[in-house]
Amino acid sequence: NFILTQPHSVPESPGKTVTISCTRSSGNIASNYVQWYQQRPGSFPTTVIYEDNQRPSGVPDRFSGSIDSSSNSASLTISGLKTEDEADYYCQSYDNTYKVFGGGTKLTVL
Amino acid sequence: QVQLVQSGAEVRKPGSSMKVSCKASGGTFNSYAISWVRQAPGQGLEWMGRIIPLIDMTMYAQKFQGRVTITADKSTSTAYLELSSLRSEDTAVYYCARDPSINSAFDMWGQGTMVTVSS
Numbered sequence: 001n002f003i004l005t006q007p008h009s010v011p012e013s014p015g016k017t018v019t020i021s022c023t024r025s026s027g028n029i030a031s032n033y034v035q036w037y038q039q040r041p042g043s044f045p046t047t048v049i050y051e052d053n054q055r056p057s058g059v060p061d062r063f064s065g066s067i068d069s070s071s072n073s074a075s076l077t078i079s080g081l082k083t084e085d086e087a088d089y090y091c092q093s094y095d096n097t098y099k100v101f102g103g104g105t106k107l108t109v110l
Numbered sequence: 111q112v113q114l115v116q117s118g119a120e121v122r123k124p125g126s127s128m129k130v131s132c133k134a135s136g137g138t139f140n141s142y143a144i145s146w147v148r149q150a151p152g153q154g155l156e157w158m159g160r161i162i163p164l165i166d167m168t169m170y171a172q173k174f175q176g177r178v179t180i181t182a183d184k185s186t187s188t189a190y191l192e193l194s195s196l197r198s199e200d201t202a203v204y205y206c207a208r209d210p211s212i213n214s215a216f217d218m219w220g221q222g223t224m225v226t227v228s229s
Contacts, residue, residue, distance in 0.1 A: 044221065
């Protein structure tokens with residue numbers, strides 16, 4: 001089984017761009033789609049990126065996803081940060097028979 | 111519009127079992143799977159397993175093998191999560207989520223059920 005490693009926390013200022021990484025421990029990151037979820041306190045997660053780089057309807061184009069095979073990692077980039085983007089972000093991928101979440105990254109916008 | 115509606119909060123003693131339900135209100139499961147994801151207080155999301163109700167096929171995370179059972183009642187469009195031999199570390203919010211396929215994102219979530227394991 002593989003694990004997905006994310007930074008524990010990322011602080012950034014409003015208007016800036018932040019990138020959150022998600023590194024896969026074994027197996028090829030490009031072999032299985034990566035999804036990204038946003039979770040605000042007291043609420044269930046919502047999808048901000050699916051299938052590596054696709055945005056669900058209603059998610060602003062400030063959110064983008066990418067894959068880097070050289071570092072075996074996925075990234076979530078949020079540009080033009082707003083205070084409302086402050087939340088926990090989780091990457092998630094899968095293998096043949098199971099799904100895996102990253103440990104989550106707390107994004108602080110201050 | 112389909113919603114996933116979960117059962118209410120539970121308090122259980124160590125060593126006992128829990129059973130949480132997740133009903134597709136306003137519709138059916140169709141061909142979708144239902145996954146169960148839990149979140150301990152202040153911790154991250156943890157996938158526990160999934161069921162495809164149409165064919166009663168289940169998959170479980172290795173960590174929970176032997177302690178977890180996921181079932182579904184197609185007639186009532188309700189999925190169930192059972193976890194046995196509870197310990198304090200099982201205290202968490204348990205979410206069900208609609209799971210279109212193994213390679214897709216969860217596209218709908220239940221409201222979550224808080225389960226507290228305490229003597």
